[in-house]
Amino acid sequence: QAAKVATKFTPAQEDYQKVYNKIVQLVEDAGDYDDGSYGPVLVRLAWHASGTYDKETGTGGSNYATMRFEPEAKHGANNGLNIARDIMEGVKKEFPWISYGDLWTLGGVCAIQEMSGPKIPWRPGRIDGFATEATPDGRLPDASQGADHLRSIFYRMGFNDQEIVALSGAHALGRCHTDRSGFDGPWTFSPTTVTNDYFKLLFDERWIWKKWSGPKQLVDKKTGTLMMLPTDYVLTQDKSFKKFAKAYADDQDLWFKDFSKAVSTLFELGVPTQQFVSSEPWILKTKEEQEE
Ligand code: DDH
Known part of the structure:
Protein backbone atom coordinates (compact mmCIF):
# COMPACT_ATOMS: atom_id res chain seq x y z
CA GLN A 1 0.00 0.00 0.00
CA LEU A 140 -2.78 53.16 18.28
CA PRO A 141 -3.12 56.95 18.14
CA ASP A 142 -5.69 58.84 20.19
CA ALA A 143 -7.41 61.40 17.93
CA SER A 144 -7.98 63.90 20.72
CA GLN A 145 -4.26 64.51 21.29
CA GLY A 146 -1.49 66.61 19.77
CA ALA A 147 1.93 66.55 18.11
CA ASP A 148 3.82 65.01 21.06
CA HIS A 149 1.43 62.09 21.15
CA LEU A 150 1.65 61.55 17.38
CA ARG A 151 5.43 61.46 17.61
CA SER A 152 5.52 59.09 20.54
CA ILE A 153 3.11 56.66 18.82
CA PHE A 154 4.69 56.72 15.35
CA TYR A 155 8.34 56.96 16.45
CA ARG A 156 7.63 53.77 18.45
CA MET A 157 6.78 52.10 15.12
CA GLY A 158 10.02 53.46 13.64
CA PHE A 159 8.54 56.27 11.52
CA ASN A 160 9.77 59.89 11.22
CA ASP A 161 7.86 63.18 10.85
CA GLN A 162 7.69 62.97 7.06
CA GLU A 163 6.26 59.46 7.23
CA ILE A 164 3.73 60.43 9.92
CA VAL A 165 2.38 63.13 7.61
CA ALA A 166 2.46 60.91 4.51
CA LEU A 167 0.55 58.13 6.30
CA SER A 168 -2.03 60.58 7.68
CA GLY A 169 -3.10 61.34 4.11
CA ALA A 170 -5.00 58.03 4.23
CA HIS A 171 -7.78 60.14 5.73
CA ALA A 172 -8.62 61.17 2.17
CA LEU A 173 -10.60 57.95 2.51
CA GLY A 174 -13.62 57.02 4.55
CA ARG A 175 -15.33 58.71 7.41
CA CYS A 176 -15.80 58.80 11.17
CA HIS A 177 -18.82 57.09 12.67
CA THR A 178 -20.41 58.24 15.92
CA ASP A 179 -21.13 54.64 16.90
CA ARG A 180 -17.48 53.60 16.39
CA SER A 181 -15.12 56.41 17.42
CA GLY A 182 -17.65 59.02 18.51
CA PHE A 183 -16.42 61.43 15.80
CA ASP A 184 -18.58 62.28 12.82
CA GLY A 185 -18.13 62.82 9.09
CA PRO A 186 -15.74 62.41 6.15
CA TRP A 187 -12.49 64.34 5.63
CA THR A 188 -13.01 64.91 1.89
CA PHE A 189 -15.78 65.15 -0.69
CA SER A 190 -14.53 61.96 -2.41
CA PRO A 191 -14.06 59.44 0.41
CA THR A 192 -13.70 56.45 -1.91
CA THR A 193 -10.92 57.90 -4.08
CA VAL A 194 -7.29 58.27 -3.05
CA THR A 195 -6.31 61.91 -3.67
CA ASN A 196 -4.22 64.53 -1.85
CA ASP A 197 -7.44 66.46 -1.11
CA TYR A 198 -6.97 65.80 2.60
CA PHE A 199 -3.85 67.99 2.57
CA LYS A 200 -5.37 70.58 0.24
CA LEU A 201 -8.49 70.91 2.40
CA LEU A 202 -6.41 71.21 5.57
CA PHE A 203 -4.87 74.40 4.17
CA ASP A 204 -7.62 75.74 1.90
CA GLU A 205 -10.63 75.53 4.20
CA ARG A 206 -11.33 77.42 7.39
CA TRP A 207 -11.63 74.92 10.21
CA ILE A 208 -13.73 75.69 13.27
CA TRP A 209 -14.51 73.67 16.36
CA LYS A 210 -17.77 71.76 15.97
CA LYS A 211 -20.45 72.83 18.41
CA TRP A 212 -21.90 69.62 19.74
CA SER A 213 -21.88 67.33 22.73
CA GLY A 214 -19.57 64.81 21.00
CA PRO A 215 -15.75 64.64 21.18
CA LYS A 216 -13.74 67.72 20.17
CA GLN A 217 -13.40 67.86 16.36
CA LEU A 218 -13.30 70.48 13.63
CA VAL A 219 -15.71 71.18 10.76
CA ASP A 220 -15.18 73.26 7.63
CA LYS A 221 -16.76 76.67 8.01
CA LYS A 222 -18.08 76.82 4.44
CA THR A 223 -20.21 73.66 4.22
CA GLY A 224 -20.10 72.20 7.71
CA THR A 225 -20.00 68.73 6.15
CA LEU A 226 -16.29 67.89 6.32
CA MET A 227 -14.31 67.12 9.44
CA MET A 228 -10.81 67.08 10.86
CA LEU A 229 -9.65 65.36 14.03
CA PRO A 230 -7.41 67.29 16.44
CA THR A 231 -4.57 64.98 15.27
CA ASP A 232 -5.26 65.92 11.63
CA TYR A 233 -5.35 69.65 12.32
CA VAL A 234 -2.04 69.54 14.19
CA LEU A 235 -0.34 68.75 10.85
CA THR A 236 -0.91 72.42 9.96
CA GLN A 237 0.17 73.73 13.38
CA ASP A 238 3.43 71.91 14.12
CA LYS A 239 6.30 73.45 12.15
CA SER A 240 7.92 70.20 11.07
CA PHE A 241 4.64 68.46 10.17
CA LYS A 242 3.40 71.55 8.33
CA LYS A 243 6.35 71.58 5.94
CA PHE A 244 5.53 68.07 4.70
CA ALA A 245 1.75 68.59 4.71
CA LYS A 246 2.18 71.69 2.52
CA ALA A 247 4.45 69.82 0.11
CA TYR A 248 1.85 67.04 -0.23
CA ALA A 249 -0.96 69.59 -0.74
CA ASP A 250 1.05 71.07 -3.60
CA ASP A 251 2.15 67.85 -5.25
CA GLN A 252 -0.03 64.73 -5.41
CA ASP A 253 2.69 62.72 -7.21
CA LEU A 254 5.11 63.38 -4.38
CA TRP A 255 2.51 62.27 -1.83
CA PHE A 256 1.64 59.13 -3.84
CA LYS A 257 5.32 58.18 -3.91
CA ASP A 258 5.89 58.77 -0.19
CA PHE A 259 2.54 57.28 0.82
FE1 DDH B 1 -7.38 56.85 10.81
N1 DDH B 1 -9.09 57.16 11.89
N2 DDH B 1 -6.29 57.68 12.29
N3 DDH B 1 -5.70 56.42 9.78
N4 DDH B 1 -8.51 55.94 9.40
C1 DDH B 1 -10.37 56.87 11.50
C2 DDH B 1 -10.75 56.35 10.29
C3 DDH B 1 -9.88 55.95 9.30
C4 DDH B 1 -6.77 58.22 13.45
C5 DDH B 1 -8.08 58.14 13.92
C6 DDH B 1 -9.13 57.69 13.16
C7 DDH B 1 -4.43 56.74 10.16
C8 DDH B 1 -4.10 57.57 11.22
C9 DDH B 1 -4.96 57.98 12.20
C10 DDH B 1 -8.01 55.41 8.23
C11 DDH B 1 -6.69 55.17 7.91
C12 DDH B 1 -5.61 55.64 8.66
C13 DDH B 1 -11.26 57.22 12.55
C14 DDH B 1 -12.77 57.06 12.51
C15 DDH B 1 -10.51 57.74 13.57
C16 DDH B 1 -11.01 58.29 14.90
C17 DDH B 1 -13.19 55.64 12.88
C18 DDH B 1 -14.68 55.49 12.78
O1 DDH B 1 -15.40 56.18 13.53
O2 DDH B 1 -15.15 54.68 11.95
C19 DDH B 1 -5.71 58.91 14.15
C20 DDH B 1 -5.83 59.60 15.49
C21 DDH B 1 -4.59 58.79 13.36
C22 DDH B 1 -3.26 59.40 13.59
O3 DDH B 1 -3.02 59.92 14.74
C23 DDH B 1 -2.35 59.58 12.70
C24 DDH B 1 -3.49 56.11 9.30
C25 DDH B 1 -1.96 56.22 9.46
C26 DDH B 1 -4.20 55.40 8.35
C27 DDH B 1 -3.71 54.55 7.24
O4 DDH B 1 -4.43 53.84 6.65
C28 DDH B 1 -2.30 54.58 6.82
C29 DDH B 1 -9.12 55.12 7.33
C30 DDH B 1 -8.99 54.58 5.91
C31 DDH B 1 -10.29 55.46 8.00
C32 DDH B 1 -11.73 55.39 7.49
C33 DDH B 1 -12.41 54.14 7.95
C34 DDH B 1 -13.85 54.05 7.49
O5 DDH B 1 -14.54 53.14 7.99
O6 DDH B 1 -14.30 54.82 6.66
Whole structure:
Protein backbone atom coordinates (compact mmCIF):
# COMPACT_ATOMS: atom_id res chain seq x y z
CA GLN A 1 0.00 0.00 0.00
CA ALA A 2 1.43 3.35 -1.03
CA ALA A 3 2.05 5.74 1.82
CA LYS A 4 0.01 8.91 1.68
CA VAL A 5 2.37 11.78 1.05
CA ALA A 6 1.10 15.09 2.34
CA THR A 7 1.91 17.68 -0.29
CA LYS A 8 1.95 21.20 1.00
CA PHE A 9 0.45 23.75 -1.37
CA THR A 10 2.93 26.53 -2.05
CA PRO A 11 1.02 29.49 -3.41
CA ALA A 12 2.67 31.62 -6.09
CA GLN A 13 2.18 35.28 -6.99
CA GLU A 14 -0.69 34.37 -9.32
CA ASP A 15 -2.52 32.72 -6.40
CA TYR A 16 -2.27 35.93 -4.37
CA GLN A 17 -3.51 37.84 -7.40
CA LYS A 18 -6.60 35.60 -7.27
CA VAL A 19 -7.15 36.53 -3.63
CA TYR A 20 -6.71 40.20 -4.57
CA ASN A 21 -9.33 39.82 -7.29
CA LYS A 22 -11.78 38.22 -4.87
CA ILE A 23 -11.32 41.14 -2.47
CA VAL A 24 -12.07 43.56 -5.34
CA GLN A 25 -15.37 41.78 -5.88
CA LEU A 26 -16.40 42.02 -2.24
CA VAL A 27 -15.34 45.67 -1.90
CA GLU A 28 -17.54 46.55 -4.86
CA ASP A 29 -20.52 44.60 -3.50
CA ALA A 30 -21.01 47.09 -0.68
CA GLY A 31 -24.51 48.24 -1.68
CA ASP A 32 -25.72 51.05 0.59
CA TYR A 33 -22.87 50.67 3.08
CA ASP A 34 -21.33 54.08 3.84
CA ASP A 35 -20.24 55.68 0.57
CA GLY A 36 -20.83 52.47 -1.40
CA SER A 37 -17.47 50.83 -0.74
CA TYR A 38 -15.84 48.69 1.93
CA GLY A 39 -12.47 50.01 0.71
CA PRO A 40 -11.87 52.56 3.51
CA VAL A 41 -12.71 50.21 6.35
CA LEU A 42 -10.40 47.55 4.84
CA VAL A 43 -7.57 50.10 4.79
CA ARG A 44 -8.26 50.89 8.44
CA LEU A 45 -8.16 47.17 9.31
CA ALA A 46 -4.77 46.72 7.63
CA TRP A 47 -3.44 49.81 9.40
CA HIS A 48 -4.69 48.85 12.87
CA ALA A 49 -3.33 45.33 12.42
CA SER A 50 0.11 46.80 11.64
CA GLY A 51 0.27 49.98 13.72
CA THR A 52 0.57 48.14 17.04
CA TYR A 53 4.26 47.52 16.35
CA ASP A 54 6.82 48.45 18.98
CA LYS A 55 10.36 48.52 17.63
CA GLU A 56 11.95 48.27 21.10
CA THR A 57 10.34 44.95 22.00
CA GLY A 58 9.67 43.75 18.44
CA THR A 59 6.08 43.00 19.50
CA GLY A 60 2.89 43.83 17.61
CA GLY A 61 2.56 44.54 13.90
CA SER A 62 0.86 42.58 11.16
CA ASN A 63 2.63 39.24 11.65
CA TYR A 64 0.25 37.38 13.93
CA ALA A 65 -3.09 39.10 13.17
CA THR A 66 -3.79 39.24 16.89
CA MET A 67 -6.84 41.48 16.42
CA ARG A 68 -8.72 38.19 15.93
CA PHE A 69 -8.45 37.72 19.70
CA GLU A 70 -9.99 39.46 22.65
CA PRO A 71 -9.24 41.78 24.23
CA GLU A 72 -7.49 43.31 21.18
CA ALA A 73 -10.62 42.84 19.05
CA LYS A 74 -12.51 44.89 21.65
CA HIS A 75 -9.99 47.74 22.04
CA GLY A 76 -11.83 51.04 21.56
CA ALA A 77 -9.59 51.97 18.61
CA ASN A 78 -10.78 48.85 16.78
CA ASN A 79 -14.50 49.59 17.07
CA GLY A 80 -16.26 48.75 13.82
CA LEU A 81 -13.39 46.71 12.40
CA ASN A 82 -15.43 43.55 12.95
CA ILE A 83 -17.17 44.61 9.70
CA ALA A 84 -13.86 44.47 7.83
CA ARG A 85 -12.81 41.23 9.51
CA ASP A 86 -16.12 39.61 8.56
CA ILE A 87 -15.64 40.57 4.89
CA MET A 88 -12.13 39.12 4.97
CA GLU A 89 -13.53 35.93 6.51
CA GLY A 90 -15.51 35.43 3.30
CA VAL A 91 -12.25 35.58 1.34
CA LYS A 92 -10.51 33.22 3.78
CA LYS A 93 -13.24 30.61 3.13
CA GLU A 94 -12.31 30.49 -0.53
CA PHE A 95 -8.55 30.69 0.05
CA PRO A 96 -7.99 28.91 3.37
CA TRP A 97 -4.22 28.71 2.79
CA ILE A 98 -3.63 32.44 3.27
CA SER A 99 -2.66 33.71 6.74
CA TYR A 100 -4.82 36.38 8.34
CA GLY A 101 -1.95 38.86 8.46
CA ASP A 102 -1.33 38.42 4.74
CA LEU A 103 -5.05 38.58 4.01
CA TRP A 104 -5.70 41.77 5.98
CA THR A 105 -2.69 43.64 4.63
CA LEU A 106 -3.51 42.47 1.11
CA GLY A 107 -7.02 43.86 1.70
CA GLY A 108 -5.47 47.25 2.46
CA VAL A 109 -3.25 47.10 -0.61
CA CYS A 110 -6.16 46.09 -2.82
CA ALA A 111 -8.44 48.81 -1.45
CA ILE A 112 -5.85 51.57 -1.95
CA GLN A 113 -4.95 50.45 -5.48
CA GLU A 114 -8.57 49.98 -6.57
CA MET A 115 -9.60 53.39 -5.19
CA SER A 116 -7.17 55.00 -7.70
CA GLY A 117 -4.27 55.13 -5.26
CA PRO A 118 -0.61 54.38 -5.91
CA LYS A 119 0.71 50.84 -6.23
CA ILE A 120 1.61 49.41 -2.82
CA PRO A 121 4.48 46.90 -3.02
CA TRP A 122 3.50 43.86 -0.95
CA ARG A 123 4.69 40.33 -0.30
CA PRO A 124 3.32 37.42 1.72
CA GLY A 125 4.90 35.60 4.64
CA ARG A 126 2.95 36.55 7.78
CA ILE A 127 1.90 33.67 10.01
CA ASP A 128 -1.11 33.23 12.28
CA GLY A 129 -0.21 33.70 15.92
CA PHE A 130 -1.89 33.09 19.25
CA ALA A 131 -3.96 35.09 21.72
CA THR A 132 -0.92 35.38 24.00
CA GLU A 133 0.73 37.53 21.32
CA ALA A 134 -2.10 40.10 21.35
CA THR A 135 -0.96 43.65 22.06
CA PRO A 136 -1.92 45.85 25.01
CA ASP A 137 -4.43 48.68 24.54
CA GLY A 138 -3.08 52.16 23.80
CA ARG A 139 -0.66 51.44 20.96
CA LEU A 140 -2.78 53.16 18.28
CA PRO A 141 -3.12 56.95 18.14
CA ASP A 142 -5.69 58.84 20.19
CA ALA A 143 -7.41 61.40 17.93
CA SER A 144 -7.98 63.90 20.72
CA GLN A 145 -4.26 64.51 21.29
CA GLY A 146 -1.49 66.61 19.77
CA ALA A 147 1.93 66.55 18.11
CA ASP A 148 3.82 65.01 21.06
CA HIS A 149 1.43 62.09 21.15
CA LEU A 150 1.65 61.55 17.38
CA ARG A 151 5.43 61.46 17.61
CA SER A 152 5.52 59.09 20.54
CA ILE A 153 3.11 56.66 18.82
CA PHE A 154 4.69 56.72 15.35
CA TYR A 155 8.34 56.96 16.45
CA ARG A 156 7.63 53.77 18.45
CA MET A 157 6.78 52.10 15.12
CA GLY A 158 10.02 53.46 13.64
CA PHE A 159 8.54 56.27 11.52
CA ASN A 160 9.77 59.89 11.22
CA ASP A 161 7.86 63.18 10.85
CA GLN A 162 7.69 62.97 7.06
CA GLU A 163 6.26 59.46 7.23
CA ILE A 164 3.73 60.43 9.92
CA VAL A 165 2.38 63.13 7.61
CA ALA A 166 2.46 60.91 4.51
CA LEU A 167 0.55 58.13 6.30
CA SER A 168 -2.03 60.58 7.68
CA GLY A 169 -3.10 61.34 4.11
CA ALA A 170 -5.00 58.03 4.23
CA HIS A 171 -7.78 60.14 5.73
CA ALA A 172 -8.62 61.17 2.17
CA LEU A 173 -10.60 57.95 2.51
CA GLY A 174 -13.62 57.02 4.55
CA ARG A 175 -15.33 58.71 7.41
CA CYS A 176 -15.80 58.80 11.17
CA HIS A 177 -18.82 57.09 12.67
CA THR A 178 -20.41 58.24 15.92
CA ASP A 179 -21.13 54.64 16.90
CA ARG A 180 -17.48 53.60 16.39
CA SER A 181 -15.12 56.41 17.42
CA GLY A 182 -17.65 59.02 18.51
CA PHE A 183 -16.42 61.43 15.80
CA ASP A 184 -18.58 62.28 12.82
CA GLY A 185 -18.13 62.82 9.09
CA PRO A 186 -15.74 62.41 6.15
CA TRP A 187 -12.49 64.34 5.63
CA THR A 188 -13.01 64.91 1.89
CA PHE A 189 -15.78 65.15 -0.69
CA SER A 190 -14.53 61.96 -2.41
CA PRO A 191 -14.06 59.44 0.41
CA THR A 192 -13.70 56.45 -1.91
CA THR A 193 -10.92 57.90 -4.08
CA VAL A 194 -7.29 58.27 -3.05
CA THR A 195 -6.31 61.91 -3.67
CA ASN A 196 -4.22 64.53 -1.85
CA ASP A 197 -7.44 66.46 -1.11
CA TYR A 198 -6.97 65.80 2.60
CA PHE A 199 -3.85 67.99 2.57
CA LYS A 200 -5.37 70.58 0.24
CA LEU A 201 -8.49 70.91 2.40
CA LEU A 202 -6.41 71.21 5.57
CA PHE A 203 -4.87 74.40 4.17
CA ASP A 204 -7.62 75.74 1.90
CA GLU A 205 -10.63 75.53 4.20
CA ARG A 206 -11.33 77.42 7.39
CA TRP A 207 -11.63 74.92 10.21
CA ILE A 208 -13.73 75.69 13.27
CA TRP A 209 -14.51 73.67 16.36
CA LYS A 210 -17.77 71.76 15.97
CA LYS A 211 -20.45 72.83 18.41
CA TRP A 212 -21.90 69.62 19.74
CA SER A 213 -21.88 67.33 22.73
CA GLY A 214 -19.57 64.81 21.00
CA PRO A 215 -15.75 64.64 21.18
CA LYS A 216 -13.74 67.72 20.17
CA GLN A 217 -13.40 67.86 16.36
CA LEU A 218 -13.30 70.48 13.63
CA VAL A 219 -15.71 71.18 10.76
CA ASP A 220 -15.18 73.26 7.63
CA LYS A 221 -16.76 76.67 8.01
CA LYS A 222 -18.08 76.82 4.44
CA THR A 223 -20.21 73.66 4.22
CA GLY A 224 -20.10 72.20 7.71
CA THR A 225 -20.00 68.73 6.15
CA LEU A 226 -16.29 67.89 6.32
CA MET A 227 -14.31 67.12 9.44
CA MET A 228 -10.81 67.08 10.86
CA LEU A 229 -9.65 65.36 14.03
CA PRO A 230 -7.41 67.29 16.44
CA THR A 231 -4.57 64.98 15.27
CA ASP A 232 -5.26 65.92 11.63
CA TYR A 233 -5.35 69.65 12.32
CA VAL A 234 -2.04 69.54 14.19
CA LEU A 235 -0.34 68.75 10.85
CA THR A 236 -0.91 72.42 9.96
CA GLN A 237 0.17 73.73 13.38
CA ASP A 238 3.43 71.91 14.12
CA LYS A 239 6.30 73.45 12.15
CA SER A 240 7.92 70.20 11.07
CA PHE A 241 4.64 68.46 10.17
CA LYS A 242 3.40 71.55 8.33
CA LYS A 243 6.35 71.58 5.94
CA PHE A 244 5.53 68.07 4.70
CA ALA A 245 1.75 68.59 4.71
CA LYS A 246 2.18 71.69 2.52
CA ALA A 247 4.45 69.82 0.11
CA TYR A 248 1.85 67.04 -0.23
CA ALA A 249 -0.96 69.59 -0.74
CA ASP A 250 1.05 71.07 -3.60
CA ASP A 251 2.15 67.85 -5.25
CA GLN A 252 -0.03 64.73 -5.41
CA ASP A 253 2.69 62.72 -7.21
CA LEU A 254 5.11 63.38 -4.38
CA TRP A 255 2.51 62.27 -1.83
CA PHE A 256 1.64 59.13 -3.84
CA LYS A 257 5.32 58.18 -3.91
CA ASP A 258 5.89 58.77 -0.19
CA PHE A 259 2.54 57.28 0.82
CA SER A 260 3.21 54.10 -1.16
CA LYS A 261 6.61 53.63 0.48
CA ALA A 262 5.38 54.35 4.01
CA VAL A 263 2.30 52.11 3.70
CA SER A 264 4.40 49.27 2.30
CA THR A 265 6.71 49.61 5.33
CA LEU A 266 3.76 49.91 7.73
CA PHE A 267 2.17 46.68 6.49
CA GLU A 268 5.44 44.78 7.03
CA LEU A 269 6.01 45.93 10.61
CA GLY A 270 6.67 43.06 13.00
CA VAL A 271 7.31 40.49 10.28
CA PRO A 272 10.78 38.88 10.47
CA THR A 273 12.45 39.33 7.06
CA GLN A 274 13.22 35.62 6.74
CA GLN A 275 9.49 34.87 6.83
CA PHE A 276 8.84 36.68 3.54
CA VAL A 277 8.60 34.35 0.58
CA SER A 278 10.36 36.78 -1.74
CA SER A 279 13.28 39.13 -1.22
CA GLU A 280 11.51 41.94 -3.06
CA PRO A 281 7.87 42.97 -2.60
CA TRP A 282 5.52 42.36 -5.54
CA ILE A 283 3.30 44.80 -7.40
CA LEU A 284 -0.09 43.19 -7.84
CA LYS A 285 -2.27 44.19 -10.77
CA THR A 286 -5.42 46.25 -10.45
CA LYS A 287 -8.66 44.90 -11.83
CA GLU A 288 -8.46 47.43 -14.65
CA GLU A 289 -4.94 46.41 -15.66
CA GLN A 290 -6.04 42.79 -15.95
CA GLU A 291 -8.90 43.74 -18.27
CA GLU A 292 -6.59 45.48 -20.72
FE1 DDH B 1 -7.38 56.85 10.81
N1 DDH B 1 -9.09 57.16 11.89
N2 DDH B 1 -6.29 57.68 12.29
N3 DDH B 1 -5.70 56.42 9.78
N4 DDH B 1 -8.51 55.94 9.40
C1 DDH B 1 -10.37 56.87 11.50
C2 DDH B 1 -10.75 56.35 10.29
C3 DDH B 1 -9.88 55.95 9.30
C4 DDH B 1 -6.77 58.22 13.45
C5 DDH B 1 -8.08 58.14 13.92
C6 DDH B 1 -9.13 57.69 13.16
C7 DDH B 1 -4.43 56.74 10.16
C8 DDH B 1 -4.10 57.57 11.22
C9 DDH B 1 -4.96 57.98 12.20
C10 DDH B 1 -8.01 55.41 8.23
C11 DDH B 1 -6.69 55.17 7.91
C12 DDH B 1 -5.61 55.64 8.66
C13 DDH B 1 -11.26 57.22 12.55
C14 DDH B 1 -12.77 57.06 12.51
C15 DDH B 1 -10.51 57.74 13.57
C16 DDH B 1 -11.01 58.29 14.90
C17 DDH B 1 -13.19 55.64 12.88
C18 DDH B 1 -14.68 55.49 12.78
O1 DDH B 1 -15.40 56.18 13.53
O2 DDH B 1 -15.15 54.68 11.95
C19 DDH B 1 -5.71 58.91 14.15
C20 DDH B 1 -5.83 59.60 15.49
C21 DDH B 1 -4.59 58.79 13.36
C22 DDH B 1 -3.26 59.40 13.59
O3 DDH B 1 -3.02 59.92 14.74
C23 DDH B 1 -2.35 59.58 12.70
C24 DDH B 1 -3.49 56.11 9.30
C25 DDH B 1 -1.96 56.22 9.46
C26 DDH B 1 -4.20 55.40 8.35
C27 DDH B 1 -3.71 54.55 7.24
O4 DDH B 1 -4.43 53.84 6.65
C28 DDH B 1 -2.30 54.58 6.82
C29 DDH B 1 -9.12 55.12 7.33
C30 DDH B 1 -8.99 54.58 5.91
C31 DDH B 1 -10.29 55.46 8.00
C32 DDH B 1 -11.73 55.39 7.49
C33 DDH B 1 -12.41 54.14 7.95
C34 DDH B 1 -13.85 54.05 7.49
O5 DDH B 1 -14.54 53.14 7.99
O6 DDH B 1 -14.30 54.82 6.66
